[in-house]
Amino acid sequence: MNTLKRILGLVWMLAGPAILVYLMMEASKKIALPNSTSNDILQWGIIIGIFCPIALGFMLFGYFSWKGEYDLGPEFHPK
Amino acid sequence: MSSQQKYSKGIWSVITASSVGTLIEWYDFYIFGSLATIIATQFFPEDKGSSALLSTLAIFAAGFIVRPFGALVFGRLGDLVGRKYTFLLTLVLMGGSTFCIGLIPGYKTIGVAAPLLVLLLRLIQGLALGGEYGGAATYVAEHSPIERRGFFTSWIQTTASLGLFVSLGIILFTRNTLGVEAFMDWGWRIPFLVSSVLVIVSIYIRLKMEESPLFTKLKKEGKTSTNPLKESFTKKANLKMVLLALFGAVMGQGVIWYTGQFYAQSFIENVCKIDFSQSRTILLWAIAFATPFFVVFGALSDKVGRKWIMMLGMFLGIISYRSIYQHFLDRSSDKEKVEIVQDKTIERKAKFIESTGDSLVKTVTQKFYTDGARFIETKTDTFYVAKASFGRMPTVKIEKLLGDGDYWMFVFLIFFQVLLVTMVYGPIAAFLVELFPTRIRYTSMSLPYHIGNGVFGGLVPFISTLIIEYTKTAENPTGSPLAGLWYPIAVASVCLVIGTLYLSNEVDHNVRDDENVYIHPGHSNIPNH
Numbered sequence: 001m002n003t004l005k006r007i008l009g010l011v012w013m014l015a016g017p018a019i020l021v022y023l024m025m026e027a028s029k030k031i032a033l034p035n036s037t038s039n040d041i042l043q044w045g046i047i048i049g050i051f052c053p054i055a056l057g058f059m060l061f062g063y064f065s066w067k068g069e070y071d072l073g074p075e076f077h078p079k
Numbered sequence: 080m081s082s083q084q085k086y087s088k089g090i091w092s093v094i095t096a097s098s099v100g101t102l103i104e105w106y107d108f109y110i111f112g113s114l115a116t117i118i119a120t121q122f123f124p125e126d127k128g129s130s131a132l133l134s135t136l137a138i139f140a141a142g143f144i145v146r147p148f149g150a151l152v153f154g155r156l157g158d159l160v161g162r163k164y165t166f167l168l169t170l171v172l173m174g175g176s177t178f179c180i181g182l183i184p185g186y187k188t189i190g191v192a193a194p195l196l197v198l199l200l201r202l203i204q205g206l207a208l209g210g211e212y213g214g215a216a217t218y219v220a221e222h223s224p225i226e227r228r229g230f231f232t233s234w235i236q237t238t239a240s241l242g243l244f245v246s247l248g249i250i251l252f253t254r255n256t257l258g259v260e261a262f263m264d265w266g267w268r269i270p271f272l273v274s275s276v277l278v279i280v281s282i283y284i285r286l287k288m289e290e291s292p293l294f295t296k297l298k299k300e301g302k303t304s305t306n307p308l309k310e311s312f313t314k315k316a317n318l319k320m321v322l323l324a325l326f327g328a329v330m331g332q333g334v335i336w337y338t339g340q341f342y343a344q345s346f347i348e349n350v351c352k353i354d355f356s357q358s359r360t361i362l363l364w365a366i367a368f369a370t371p372f373f374v375v376f377g378a379l380s381d382k383v384g385r386k387w388i389m390m391l392g393m394f395l396g397i398i399s400y401r402s403i404y405q406h407f408l409d410r411s412s413d414k415e416k417v418e419i420v421q422d423k424t425i426e427r428k429a430k431f432i433e434s435t436g437d438s439l440v441k442t443v444t445q446k447f448y449t450d451g452a453r454f455i456e457t458k459t460d461t462f463y464v465a466k467a468s469f470g471r472m473p474t475v476k477i478e479k480l481l482g483d484g485d486y487w488m489f490v491f492l493i494f495f496q497v498l499l500v501t502m503v504y505g506p507i508a509a510f511l512v513e514l515f516p517t518r519i520r521y522t523s524m525s526l527p528y529h530i531g532n533g534v535f536g537g538l539v540p541f542i543s544t545l546i547i548e549y550t551k552t553a554e555n556p557t558g559s560p561l562a563g564l565w566y567p568i569a570v571a572s573v574c575l576v577i578g579t580l581y582l583s584n585e586v587d588h589n590v591r592d593d594e595n596v597y598i599h600p601g602h603s604n605i606p607n608h
Contacts, residue, residue, distance in 0.1 A: 005580055012326075012577075043541070050144055050534055061322040069319055070581050 002071045012062030016055040023048055093222045094234045096288045097215040100170050100281040101235055103274070104211045105242025106249075107177040108204055110270045112341070113250055117267045121185045122193045145202050146533035149209020150525035151308060157214050157521030158307035161298070162221075163290045165521070166214035170285065173207035174278025176200040181271025209533070213525030220512035221291040226381060232508035233377020237370050239504070240497065243340060244366045247359050249273060255356070293517045307522040311515075320514050321527055327582050328510060329531025331393045331574025332503040334567035337536040338400065339496035340366070342567070345540055346404060347489065350560045351411035352477045357486065364490045369497035373505040380506035384584035389510070392502025393575045400564050403492050408560060410485045413446070413454060422447040429462070438462040440469070451482025535570055542566045 027044035030036060064070060111118065149169075157165035180200050186193045215235050223231040249270045257266040297303050304310050312318055340362065348358040376388050409415065423446050430439040442458045460473035481489065507528075515523040543563025551558035 001580065008576075008580070043545075046144065047538070047542075054530065054534065057322055058326065060318075061326050064319050064322070065581070069315075070323065 002068065005065050005070055006068060009062045009065030009067070012065060013059050014062075016057075016059035016062065019058075020048070020051060020055040023051060090222055090224075090231060093288065094219055094231060096284045097166075097219050098234050098238050100166065100285055101211055101215045102238040102242045102245070103277045103281050104170065104173045104208055105239050106246045106277065107173050107274050108208050109243050109246040110177070110250065110274075111180065111201065111204070113246055114267050114270070117263060118197065120263075121267070122183070122197050123186055144534065144537075145205035146209040146529040146537070147526055149206035150213060150529040151209075151522065152206065153210020154213055154311075154522035154525040155307045157210070157217070157525075158304050158519050161290045161294055162214050162218045162521065163285070163288055166211055166218070167282065167285050169207040169210040169214065170278060170281055172203055173211070174274055174282075176203040176207070177271050177274040178278075181268040181274075205533075209525065209529050213521050213528060216508035217512060217520050217524065218291050220509060221293040221517070227378075228512070229380035229385065229506050229509040230374065230378040232512065233374045233380075233505045235508055236377060236501075236504050237373045239336070240340065240366050240370050240373070240500070244363060244370070246270065247363055251356060251359055251363075297517055302518060304518040307519045311519045311523040311526070317515065317519065317523060321523055323577075323581055324511055324514055324524070325527035325531055327574065327578040328389060328507060329527050330535040331531075331571045331578065332389065332507055333531040333534075333536025334539055334570045334574075335393060335396045335503045336500050336532065337539040338396065338564070338567040339493070339500040342539050342543060342563075343493050343496055346560075347407055347411070347493075351407050352479050353411060353489075354478045354480050357480055361486065361489045362493060365493035365497050368490075368494050369501055372498055372501035376502050376505035377509070380509060385506040385510040386578065386582045386584040388506050389503045390575055390578050392499045393571045393578070395502075396496070396499045397568050397571050397575065399495070400568060401561055403496065404561050404564060406492060407489065410488060411479055411481070413448070413452075416448040416450060416452060419447045419449060436464045438464075448482065450484055452485065453480040454478075455480070539567055 023044075027048060030044060031041055033040075153165050153169055156168075177200075180197060183189075183193055183196050183200075212235075215238075216232055219235050220228055220232050250267075253266050253269045254262040257269075294303070310317065311321065344358055344362045347353045347361065348355065353361070380388050423444070426443045426445075428441045428443075430441070432439060438461070440460045440462050442460070444456045444458075446454045446456075448454075455478045457476045457478075458473050459476075460469045462469055511524040511528060512520060543566050546566060547558045547560065547563045549558075550562045
C-alpha cells in the first residue's frame, strides 16, 4: 500500500501542473475566438487564478506522498 | 436536575443556537443563487440579457471564491479571540448584506452603481459564509460527548440543505402569493428582506451562548495560538493534514453536494424544461425526505467510522450520475409519450404596438399526454405591418408539467442524489474537527472545507456549462447535455482514490489534544468530557 501511495505521489505531482497547463491552453483557445467577449476573459481569469494555488497544493500533496509522509495514517501524526 | 440532564439540555441549546444561525446564513447565501436570473434583469443593462446573466454568474462564482478568504480571516479570528464572537460577527455581516441587496435600486434608477453594489455585498456574503461553518462545527464538536461527536455535529450538517429548502420555499410562497408579474417586478426583494427578521432572532439566541469549553480552557492556560495562519499552513505536520482533508475528502464531498442539489435542479429546469414551480417542488420533496439521513449517517459514523460512509457516497455518485440524468432526459421527452390529440389547444393573441403599428403575436400551444403530462409552448413573434410578414426569429419558451408518475420518479432520483449528499456530508464535520488541534482548529478546518465546497463544488454549474459548450458542433448545436457531468465525476473519482488509500477509518476521540487517542469506531469505554 505504501509503495502505491508513493507511486501515486508522482502522479499527483505531475497532475497539478498538467491540469494548469491544460486550463491555460483551453483559456487561450477560447479567448482567441472571434466572438469571445470580455466576459470570457473574466471567467477564465477567475478559474485559472483560483486553480493556481490549488494545483500547487496538489503538487505539494504529491511530493509529501512520494516522500512517504503519508505512509502512516492521520492517526499517527502529532497534533 | 441531575448533571446528566443538565448536560443534555446544554448540548441541545448549543446545537439549536449554532444550527439556526448557520441555517440562516445558508438561506441568505442561496436566495441570491436561486434568484440569479431576476437579479440579472434588475441590476444589469436590459439590452444585454445573456451578458447580464453571465455577469451575475460571475458574481455568484465570486461569492464562492471569496469563501476561502473568509475561512482564513474569520478562522484566524476564531482561534485568537474565540468561537462565539467570531460567528456572531459572521452572522451580522451576512444578514446585513442580504438585507441591503433587497434594498438596492435597480440599474434603471442608479445605473452602474447597482451591479457594483451587488458585487460588493455578494463578496461580503461569501466572506461571512467562509467564517460561519467552521465556527459552528467546531463549537458543537467541542461541546459534544466524545463518542457521539458524529451524531451531534451532523445537526449542523443539515443546515445547508435546510437553508436551501427554506430559501426555495419562501421564494415559491412569495411568487405564488404575489403572482409572477409582481414577483418579477418587486416581490423578489421580499426573501432578501425577510432575512433581517431571521438574523435578529438568531443573534439574540447566539448572544446567550457561552464560549466553547475547550477554547476557554486553552485560553486560561495561555495555550492559544498567537499566529493560527502560520501554524496551520507552514507547520508541515498540520499542512499535510490540510491537504489530505481537501484532496481526500472535501473536494469530492463538494462536487457531490452541488451536483445533487444545485445542478440537478438547474438541469431539470433548463435542460429538461420542467416548469419553474414543479422543478422547485421536486427538489423540496427530495430534500425533505433526505434531510433526516444527515443525522443517520452522522450517528452511524460514530459506530463504523467516518471514512467508508463518505467514500461509499462518492462511489455511488460516480457510477450513477450519468444514468440518472439520462433518465431525466428520457422522462421529460415526448418521444415515449402518447399525445391526446383531441385535447390539444392553440391560442393566439395579438398585441398592437402603438408606436410602430406592428403587432406582437403570442401563440400558446398546449399538448396533453396520456400519462398526465402537459407541454406548453409559447411562441412570441412580431408581425411587421410594413413588410406584411412575421419576423424571422420568434422567441420560443417551452414549459413541461410532468404527470404524477414522472413527477414522483424525478423526486426519487433527486432524493437519491441528496441521500448521497447526506453520506458524504453527514460525517464530515466530525472528521475535520478530529483532524486538527483545538488551538488552530477553526482556521485549519475552514480553509479545506471552503476550497472543497466553494471552489470545487461551487463551480459545478459553471464548469459543467463550459464543458457542454465544447461539445457543441454544427451537427449538434445544443451540445451533449450529459457532458457537464464529467467534471463532478472526475473530481469525485480522484478524491475517492485518495480518500480510500490515504485516510484512516479510525476515529480520534480526543479533540482535547492531551495526546492522540485514536481507537476503533464503536468502542464504548471512552471517558466523557
